[in-house]
Amino acid sequence: MASARFFLFIVSVSYLSVQLTLTATSCSRGYFLDSSNCYPCTPGTYCPDGYRQLPCNPGDYQDSFASSSCSSCQSGYFTLQSGSITCDICPIGSMCPNTDRDPISCPSGTYQDTYGATNCRQCSQGYYSTSSSSHQCQICPKGSECPRPDQSPLACRPGTYSSDYGAYSCSQCSSGWYTTQTGAVLCNICPEGNECPRVDQPPTMCRPGTYSPYPGSSCVSCPTNTYATSSGQVSCNACPLGYECTQSDQQPRVCARGFYRDGSMNSCQRCSSGMWTKNTTSVRCEICPVGSECSTTDSSPLPCRIGTYASSINTVTCSQCSTGYYTVEVGSIQCEICPRGYYCPQPDTAPLACPNGTYSDYKQTQCSQCSSGYYSLTSKSADCILCPRGFACGDPSATPQACAVGTSADYGARSCASCSQGYYSVQNSSATCTPCAPGYFCDDSTKCPQQCLPGSYSSAAQTNCYQCSSSCSSNPGVFDCSTCVTAKPTGCQ
Template structure:
C-alpha cells in the first residue's frame, strides 16, 4: 500500500513539473524579464534600448543609433543630414551652416570657409559661386560689392578691383578694365570721360594732358592731334587755328605763326609759306595783294623807285 502511494506521488510530481516547463515561455523581443522579479508580464525595453528574444536586460543603442519608442527590437542608425546625440530621441536635422554626409553621427560638421547650406538637414555644404562671397555658412551667398569682384569658387570675401579697373554692378566675377578715353579713379564708379585737352589709354586712373603743340577739343579722346602746318595751337582745349593773312607756319606743332618778312605776303588763311613780292609791284604790307608800280618806275619790294638812266 505504501509503495503504491509513493508511485502515485511521483507520477503527480512529474506531471506538475512537465506542465510547468511546458507553460514557461521565452521573454519576447523588445522586452526584458528580470530573473529576480516574479511577474507574469515581461517589461518593455525603455526608449534608447532594445532586446532580442529571451533577454533579462535591454541593450542600450550604440552611439549614432536611436530607438524612440519603448519595446524596440532594434536600434535605427541615424540618417545622413541628421545627428543623434541621444538614443531615446528622434534624429535632429543638421542646422544651417552644418552638414553630415554619413550615417550614424552624433554631431554635424561645420561648413568650411567659403561654403554654405540653404536648408536644415543638409548632407553636404555648397560651394560659394563666383561673383559672390560667403562669410557666414548659415546665410545665402552675398554678391560682390561695387568696386570688387571674385572669379573663384568658395571664397569668403571678394577682392577689390586693381588700379585702373572697376566694377559698376553687384556680383561681378571680374573687374572691367577702364576703357581708352576714360579714367577710373574709383573702382566702384563707372568710367569718366577724359576732359578736353587730355587723353588716355586703357586702364588709367587719370587722363594725360596734351603736350604743347597738340590739341584735343573733344571729351573722351584716346589721343591728341598734332597741330598741322599752316596752323597754330595756343590752347590744347581748342580747335586748331589757321594762320591769318600775313603769317605762315611751315612746321607742325606750333603755338604761334611767323610773320612774313618785308617784301613777302600772304592773303590767305592757313598759309604754309609767304609769297615773294613780284617784280614791278610793291607790297606795302604782308597781308595784302601786291600793287603794280607805274610803268616808268622800278620796285624794291615795298616802294617804287624812279627809273633813272
C-alpha cells in the same frame, strides 16, 4: 508630449509584464531574457536575438518597443549618443553629411539657410561669406569686387569701378574715362583739353600743338594751317594769311619779303618768276607791269632801260631791242622799227640819217653805198637814183656829170665812154655815139663827119675815105663808086 510618451511606455511595460509571467528559456526577437523572464526591448534599444537588449549606436535610433533593430537617422539628421530614441535635425548654417557626428559648420564662402542639409551651398557669384556657420551670403557692395566667395570684398583699384551690387570683378574704365580713387563706383570722363592715356591716372593736359575738342577725346595734332601754343587747348587757332604755321606748337611766322601765303597754301611760297612783293605778311604777289622788269621777288619793278623793252607782264629781265629796232625811252613796252633812209647802229640811240650817196631800207644798222651807176643827192634816202643816159655818176653823192662831146653813156654809167673809131658825138649829154655816114669819114669823134673828096668813097663808120677805081670822080661823099650814090650824116648840118 514627452510625458504622454512616458505614460504610454509605463502602460505598455505593465501590460507586457502581465503577459510574460511564465518562465522562459529564450525570447522572440525584439525581447530579451532577464531572470528567465522575457521583456520587450525599450525605445532606444534593440533585441536582435531574444536574449540581449542593446542600445542603438550613434547615428541610429529606435522610438518603439520590442524592436529587433535600430533605424538609421534620415539624411540631414544626426545623433551622437547611444540609445537614442530620436535624431536631431541639422541646424541652419551647418551640414550633416554623417548621421553619427556633430554638424559641421559651413566654411567661409558657403552657407546653409535650411534645416536638415547634408552639405553647404556655395555663395553665388558676386556674394561672399567670411565667417563659418553662415545661413546666408552677403552681396558684394558697390565699388568692390568679390572674386572669391570666402574673402571679404576687395575695393576696386584705381582705373576700375563697379557701379552695381554683386560684382564678381571690377570693370575697367572705358577709353576717355578715368578714376584715381580706390573703391570707385563710377569713372570720371576725361575733360576737354585733356587726354587720359591711362585710366588709373589723372588727366594730362594736351601739349602745345595738340587739342582735345570734347570730353572723353584724346589729344590730336592741330590740323594743317592751325596752331596752339599753350597746354590744355580745346581747339587750334587758324593760321592768319600772310603767315605760316609749319610748327603747330609755335606762334605763326611771317612770310618774308618775296614770299606770300593765301588760304590755299600750307606754307609761305616764293613769288612766281616775274612777280614781286616787298612787304612781309603778303597774301599775294604783285604783277610786274609791262615796260618793267622784276629780276627779284622782294623788290619793286624797275622800268626797262633805253634800248630794252617788256611787252608782257611778269617779265624777269627786259629784252634788248632786236637788230634794226630802237627805243630811246625808259619803260618801253616795244621797240620802234628803224625807218627807211636811216640807220640804227645801237638799240638805245635814235635813228641816224643816211648821208648823200647812201640809202637804207627798214631795220638797218648801217647805210648802204649806192650801187655803181646810182646816186643820191640828199640825206635820208630810202633808194638811190639810176644815173640817166648821157651822164656819168662816178661819185654817188654828187650830181650826175654830163658826158662831153665825143663821149656817151647809157643808163647807170659811172663814166662816159669815148666814141669808138668811126663814131662821133658833137653834143654834150649824148646817150650814144653816131656812126659815121657812108661817104664820110670821122677821124675826130668830137666833130661832125667830113665828106669824102670827089673820086673817093667810104662805107659807114670809117675814119678814112678810099680812092674809087673808076667813075664818080666828080661827086663828093660817094659811098658806092659803081652807082655814085651819096649820103648825108645825121646830127650835123
